[in-house]
Amino acid sequence: MRYLVLAILLTIFLCIGCGCDHQGPSPINLLSAVDSTPPTLLAISSLDQYSALLLFDEPINEHEVLLQTRGNGIASKLVERASLTITFKEAMSLGESLPLEGRVEDHRGNSASFSLLLWAKNTNPPSLLINEISTKGSENNPDRVEIFVTKRGNLGGVTLFAGTEQEYTDRIIFPEVWVERGDYLVVAFSKGEIATGTYRSESQAGLSANNGCLTLAVSPQWDGTLLDAAIWGNHTTQTHEGFGSRTLLEQVQYLAENGHWNSRDAGGSINSSDSTATRTMCRDTQKDTNSLDDWYICATRNASFGKRNAEERYQD
Numbered sequence: 001m002r003y004l005v006l007a008i009l010l011t012i013f014l015c016i017g018c019g020c021d022h023q024g025p026s027p028i029n030l031l032s033a034v035d036s037t038p039p040t041l042l043a044i045s046s047l048d049q050y051s052a053l054l055l056f057d058e059p060i061n062e063h064e065v066l067l068q069t070r071g072n073g074i075a076s077k078l079v080e081r082a083s084l085t086i087t088f089k090e091a092m093s094l095g096e097s098l099p100l101e102g103r104v105e106d107h108r109g110n111s112a113s114f115s116l117l118l119w120a121k122n123t124n125p126p127s128l129l130i131n132e133i134s135t136k137g138s139e140n141n142p143d144r145v146e147i148f149v150t151k152r153g154n155l156g157g158v159t160l161f162a163g164t165e166q167e168y169t170d171r172i173i174f175p176e177v178w179v180e181r182g183d184y185l186v187v188a189f190s191k192g193e194i195a196t197g198t199y200r201s202e203s204q205a206g207l208s209a210n211n212g213c214l215t216l217a218v219s220p221q222w223d224g225t226l227l228d229a230a231i232w233g234n235h236t237t238q239t240h241e242g243f244g245s246r247t248l249l250e251q252v253q254y255l256a257e258n259g260h261w262n263s264r265d266a267g268g269s270i271n272s273s274d275s276t277a278t279r280t281m282c283r284d285t286q287k288d289t290n291s292l293d294d295w296y297i298c299a300t301r302n303a304s305f306g307k308r309n310a311e312e313r314y315q316d
Contacts, residue, residue, distance in 0.1 A: 122156055131146045144194075261291070299314050
């Protein structure tokens with residue numbers, strides 16, 4: 001009888017654990033559902049001159065936020081799930097970056113550190129147009145860009161890029177100064193003789209002579225709001241769809257996608273082939289259709305940086 005009972009039990013175990021139509025039990029990873037990834041910083045934005053907002057990809061622990069600035073102090077910090085609002089003791093200067101270092105944790109204890117530059121939000125920026133461009137400069141007439149003010153505002157932090165915010169070869173971040181409608185701002189992008197009051201770009205690297213672009217943004221930040229853009233080309237380059245470099249091609253595509261230029265084609269750029277150091281690319285009486293139709297080449301020795309564009313046009 002004892003052997004019969006053992007035989008029945010053995011049969012039951014075999015059926016349950018090794019049945020022909022059943023797989024054996026799978027191992028379970030008890031740690032697979034545990035978050036082990038630190039928070040990722042997704043976006044940074046200044047709300048005004050006193051505060052900034054940082055957005056992470058997951059909620060963070062309000063009790064485990066460490067922050068440090070150079071040249072300012074932290075007045076308060078507010079955590080709302082995945083966002084961190086920071087208020088500073090003193091106003092951030094327009095046109096000057098504020099270094100910020102910090103460390104945050106999620107609710108599982110995963111920590112992340114960051115080091116970044118904050119730019120104050122300019123709440124009164126002017127309206128501006130790129131008005132005249134020289135890309136084939138000389139010692140007496142260096143590469144220059146003229147900007148025309150169409151509406152009064154504070155220039156602080158406004159940035160002119162040789163390229164775009166994401167990728168550029170040179171730039172100028174304007175200081176905190178009020179400008180009036182009708183003012184002209186001139187920026188030299190290469191070394192040479194310049195008039196009093198002309199601004200200088202950071203590296204004086206010069207502008208691309210034949211194919212290039214300029215963008216004006218409210219802020220130096222990589223996602224700053226664009227105010228204006230201009231694209232030029234010699235209309236003869238064959239590589240990279242006529243733009244000469246993959247970088248410029250991608251910049252043109254970005255500007256077209258965001259409504260700051262009306263063509264993705266090299267033939268739709270301002271024709272730079274006839275421009276020289278004194279025959280500049282000029283905007284036609286503040287026309288702004290984001291196209292080559294807004295532009296012309298002025299006659300030889302008619303460059304007019306700092307004043308109204310010359311009306312005489314170059315004729316072949």
